[in-house]
Amino acid sequence: MELLGALNRHGIRAVHATGSKSFTLTLRDNVEKVNRRAARSFSYFNSYTHATPHDIDVLICDEAHRLRETSDRRRHFDGPRQGRPQVQELIEAAAVPVFLLDEHQLVRRGEVGSVRLIHDAANDMGVKVQQIDLRHQFRCGGCPEYVTWVEQLLGLGWEHGPQPWRPLETFELYVARTPAGMEDFLRAKQDEGRTARMAAGFCWPWSDPLADGTLVEDVQIGDWRRPWNSRAEREKNGVPPSSLWATHPAGFGQVGCIYTAQGFEYDYAGVIFGEDLVWRGEGWQANRQANKDSQVNGAPRFGELVRNTYRVLATRGMSGAVLFSKDPETNHMFERLGIPLLSGRGSRGWR
Template sequence: MTVAAKEIRDQEQFVLLDEQKTVRDLVLHQVKKAASADSKSVILVTGGPGSGKSVIALSLMGELAREGRSAIHATGSRSFTQTLRKIAGKGSTRTKGLFKYFNNFMEAERNGLEVLILDEAHRIREKSVQRYTPKALREKARAQVDELLDAARVPVFLLDQNQVVRPGEMGTPDDIRAAAEAKGLDVRQIDLADQFRSGGSLAYIEWVERLLGLRDIETGPQPWEGIDENFAVDVVDSPEELESRLQAYRDTGKSTRMTAGFCWPWSKPRDDGSLVLDVTIGSWQRPWNLDSERSVGGAPPSALWATDPAGFGQVGCVYTAQGFEYDWNGVILGPDLVWRQAVDGGRGAWLVRRAESRDSEVTKKSVTDAQFDRLIRNTYKVLLTRGMVGTLIYSTDEETRGFLRTVVRGRSRGQAARLLVAPPQ
């Protein structure tokens, strides 16, 4: 985010890697083509966590600003947009105005922008209406993807469809391509194969996806076995151990955060400003991150939980962690996702338990069991892929912890200790 501020405010430039340069150059070419030929095109960029989608988005914002082009960056994430406004837009009302939400384009002028950069586009909703939308506007609301396609000459969608974590999110490549083609628009797609967030460990991302049954379902979870010396994975025995190890890493100057599945109630702060210790596991208790736009009791606003050092004392959820990263990542698997070895003829399988979730969005009746299953797996995929140096995993379920130890195989514990002393650069 600090680099983003320099990129946009001070016109310094990111050093992009090969595939990222390809995307940037394609967008810039299409912008010039649209301006000279009075045409329009759609660019679709897909990639997993840490593949550089947001780096591309912010680099484009800087480059387009240098060229004097009209460009807006938009997301469906309050945390991500507010953080960009705070850090990249610090001291500049005009720069803050460059960062908007997907639902800000209901009345946008058709092709009023040259470029609309849609970061985290997997969070596009079916429609932009909300409870504060005026009735007249609500009645003529269109599909949100149509509003976004219409708002710019070159709309750029950057997404990872395995990060859809709420019902009603429509941002898949098929959804976007179908909407564009219905308008007769050309779609250019680029897939980012490399992965940079988790210490450059594409192996770790693939391991997480296999672990959760999001890919290679027939082969099932595979052992980690410490196969990447630049990234550490370990299973801890208690939340106390999880927090103490993260604190040790934090004491060395590394950024650390704890996150969990949404399996505990979420209370508002007390009248005296103290936070309710909702996340309770045995005698260990911690509060969730704030669900407000102001600091309370020393905890940062929800949008800044992932980037403000004061966020360490609270447990984050997927809605505040998505889109961000930190050095060391502590993840609590709640009782909504457990492993049972006796299932599937003794091969073992994950059980997704709806009754254990406290997320009213994913448990409402309109969400089918199959949809709920996928949303929970995607949620933990997001939570498990926030770390850049290492990830510590704890499950509240004893059998699940035992299973996780068999796939991690214990080799990463020593590796994690070595990384504490000399973390990779």
């Protein structure tokens, strides 16, 4: 966002694009309050099928791991999507296309964004690529040690598996023995003026709301029950639309999912591991039958996608995170790693 603003202030026509409806609508909503015209600077990856070549000075393609094969949503005769590669459309749309991506955030079947894809497309088009690896990050309070620990925990890109947790000055991590204990902790943070959300793996059904707009409490663990975030596109009865779940004050108390959490950050993240990813013996086991997401559970790389999902959910917090698994053996593994146990209902109370 800082790059987009700086470029436009210098008279350079810059546009932001993503593949996320929630992220784009939230950005537009926030910007429209200050400058309605500026909201036009936020677009989608599939907006450039018929764009005039180089009509934009700089196109910032955020979360480019979410690129699709093409911008055509239709499939012809049950075959592959037709049309030009989406990455080529984006490269051609701007004098300087910028792709920001994290390959460990590929969480859906059909997402194809990668460094290699962009290099290959650019080479085919005769476009020079300058690759910059961002060694420093602001995610999780600028705490790369925590991000590395999560990736090791989930077996993503590191030789070593789960490592003992070593307390950090800039980031808090806890394990909860019950979802109620997690929620109590996060609510206390909300009461202190911080932002907090709970999100879960897609392991429970997702019902339509009742006639009066009331959300059904689909996420059930013992006697603890909460609804998923609303799927509606508009606020109803004080319940925020899906695109604003992560930022609207009334989003707390609903359980978010990867579709509403990815791309956003809040101060404290509560992560509920479902039974689609459990720890057995010395490693993770992915269980398709426990996953309710049709976009994922039939994918050939299901195990990788579900681990990426929990990696994303666990790295939304800027100041801290709380982990809880519905599977007792997995939750016990978290405790064995030395993660402090939360205080609260079902635990020993927190500091």
